[in-house]
Amino acid sequence: MADQVIAAHWSDADLVVLAGGVGADGRRLPSSGWMALRRLGWGAVAPAGVVVSDRVRRIAEEEAARALRLGSHRRAVVAALLATWPADPFARTGDEWSALRATLPEGCDTATIRNRTRQITAYLGVHGRLPAGLFELERQPTVARQVSLAAADRQQVVVDWTDGRMVRVWSQLPVCAAPGSYRDWLWHAFDVVLPPTVPTGVKVCTPTLRPRDGRVRVDLPWQTSHTPVPARGHARGLGVDWGVNTLLTATVADLDQDGCVVVDGRPLRFDATGVSAKLVRLRRLREHLRTKADHLTRLRDGRPAHAHADPALTGKLARLEAEHAAVCARIRHLNHALAWSAARWLVDHAAGAGTTVIYVENLATLEAHGRSRSLNRRLSGAVRGAVFTAVAHLAAKAGIAVVTVPARGTSSGCPCCGGVVTHVKTPDRSVAGYRWATCSCGLSLDRDHAAAQRIAARGLANQTKARRDRSGQATIRTATDTPVRRRARRATPTTTTRPARDRRKTAPTRKQTRPTGETSRLLPLRRQVPAPTEPPPGSAGKRPAGRTPQEINPTGPVRQVPHTVSTTTPRHPHRERGAALGRGFHRHVHATPTTQRDSGTGGMPRLPRST
Incomplete structure (x- = not known):
């Protein structure tokens, strides 16, 4: 139904009327898409032999209105580019940019200008002339396979909380592909389990249904009260x-x-x-x-057409x-x-x-x-x-x-x-x-x-x-x-209170005494360790320098270590300490840890520490 509305009004004259924002009676068009199309007389019509309610037609008209309004914006951008087309579109001068900015619609960014310029240039390279407008560059858009229930009211969809983590959606949907009467429309109830990121008690909005891969995906938006922060007056x-x-x-x-x-x-x-x-x-x-x-x-x-796959x-x-x-x-x-x-x-x-x-x-x-x-x-x-x-x-x-x-x-x-x-x-x-x-x-x-x-x-x-x-x-x-x-750094207590150590050599060095029972981390002197009187059994003296001897025919499960790997230090896998400390979601993310800082000269209140 939405594709039929778009095909009937995908023309330059109709998009100009929709972009003007004024209906045939001189009144301003409503902001709702389906209401604007009905004011213009562009309502959706159900196919022959199919019975749908007025709320279903609203959903189709809302989808068509969104596509047509987006097409009117693209039409204005293409018209502005064609009206000020320079000799070199990818190297415009300052005057050419000024003329283009004056004709473009409000809110058009540089990325849109670049993409539409490439599109027109590709058309010029193929046909050897500039297009007459948007309708030579693009075909009519198609509507995605989705059902925007937000365009309907409670006679078509109802959303209620069942408990703190689940929402039940009631919607009137058909039981066959082409319903012939209202008896083919029944109320369906399906429960949506909310993720932990959604707070309890928020306002849940009307969802959008998207059939895909034999399943129905539910886009369920939710709202919470929010006061916009002003963009000025910050210290x-x-x-x-x-x-x-x-x-x-x-x-x-x-x-x-x-x-x-x-x-x-x-x-x-x-x-x-x-x-x-x-x-x-x-x-x-x-x-x-x-x-x-x-x-x-x-x-x-x-492959040839007559050949088998x-x-x-x-x-x-x-x-x-x-x-x-x-x-x-x-x-x-x-x-x-x-x-x-x-x-x-x-x-x-x-x-x-x-x-x-x-x-x-x-x-x-x-x-x-x-x-x-x-x-x-x-x-x-x-x-x-x-x-x-x-x-x-x-x-x-x-x-x-x-x-x-x-x-x-x-x-x-x-x-x-x-x-x-x-x-x-x-x-x-x-x-x-x-x-x-x-x-x-x-x-x-x-x-x-x-x-x-x-x-x-x-x-x-x-x-x-x-x-x-x-x-x-x-x-x-x-x-x-x-x-x-x-900002001038503040003196730390360590640098102001600790006295400087006297490094002058004016007296003999005082002998340091080691506590009883504490072993030294240094190796003992050679004279303190007596040499063994007899060699240990099974040893054949000092092994010459070279790689570790390898057994040719080992009797048991002996690990043969190559000479390039150390036989004394064990190998451990690579581990990042940042992830172990909880500083990132990935073990290869290194981030500055969050700490509480004072308010400084800005006079901001102290906030609780964020972990």
Whole structure:
């Protein structure tokens, strides 16, 4: 039913009417999709011989309205690109960018412009001309196999709590593929067990049903009360920098009364190099399996039509497809675990430090091109989007704001003086590299740590420029860099109370007495150990230097040790202490432990320690 509505109104004139937001009677169209289509007279019609209720038609009209509204937005983007098409679309000048931005719809990002430009360029290369609009570039969209019960009311679906961890969903569904009367529609009840992450007593919303692989999957959203944190008026913030080797590097910064940004100089790192290497190996395996499967598919399709199918070829292709699906699932699960672990670590540090805002650089338009194959693969497979979504979710629950700042120049500029930094491998070597940043002002700091300080300074100094987009995300689009200064270190009691040891040689060294009963850890002197009078039985004197003698024909289960392996020290498997201490979800994740810190100059209250 939804596909029929889309096919009937997939035209330029109808999308213009829908994008205008005004019906034929001059009234503004409702925000609900199914109500807007009914106001325009584009209601869904049931197939011949099928009886459905008005609520079922609402569900189909809601799906069609979402697809048509998305198509109207894409139509406006394509029309703006075609109206301002330059001579070189991948190297626009400043005036060409200004003209394009003036015609684009609101909220269009750079990634959408790049993707639509590539689409138009591909059409131009095939047909030798520019398309007339969106309808020559794309066919009409199809609706996914899902049932959005949110468009119906309680006469179609009812959601009730049964106990603290289970929700019962009542829905009126057909018992056959083509119901001929209302007697073929019956009420079905199914219980949904909630995971432990869902709090007890929250508001459970209407679910969405998705049939797949002979089963019905239930997307059950839930809501909890939340007060949006303002994006302005913060005195202490946490600046976060994304990295390739180190996933997250953060630092705490304060805004003093004079408007200066002060940092404490302590870096906070979430190093997931081991997990990233594992993901790279899995992606290589996935690409290898996909290449083999494509090759076998070409061999299968290239056989003559009258030839019989090769069972060995078909079975091998099925095994490759199953292995490819398993590797893809493993990558998804590992990315999900990595993203939420990093987000939980970051929010715990923000709460422990008493910060009220987290500043993250906006890398939504980061492209992986122009680099090596390995770096392009690592950038393309990064989990930054999932980490940002998890951080926004967990920070909202903790009452912490999340604001994005411009990413340009965060790693190439000095946080202290604003000059251009030099990237070297190590602080004591001037060889060009990635890890370390030095500046003529005397800065010598880790590259990601310096970028995190610059991000925190941009966010705290430009709070008045923060704006929220249509999705509610706070963003600072243009920022002015402010120099940061290091907070003076407080003297520790160890350095102030312990007296200095007198190292002058003015008298004989006093003889030290060893407690009775304590054995020395040093080896005894040679003269203190008498030499054996007779050699031990079975020994033939000192063995000459060389490898350990090996028995040619051992009588029992004797382990033959090669000469390259030490016969005195046992071998133990590699174990990471960070995972044993509970600092990460994976044994190859090294993260700064969360500790309670004082409020400092920001005047923030002390929060309970996060574990």
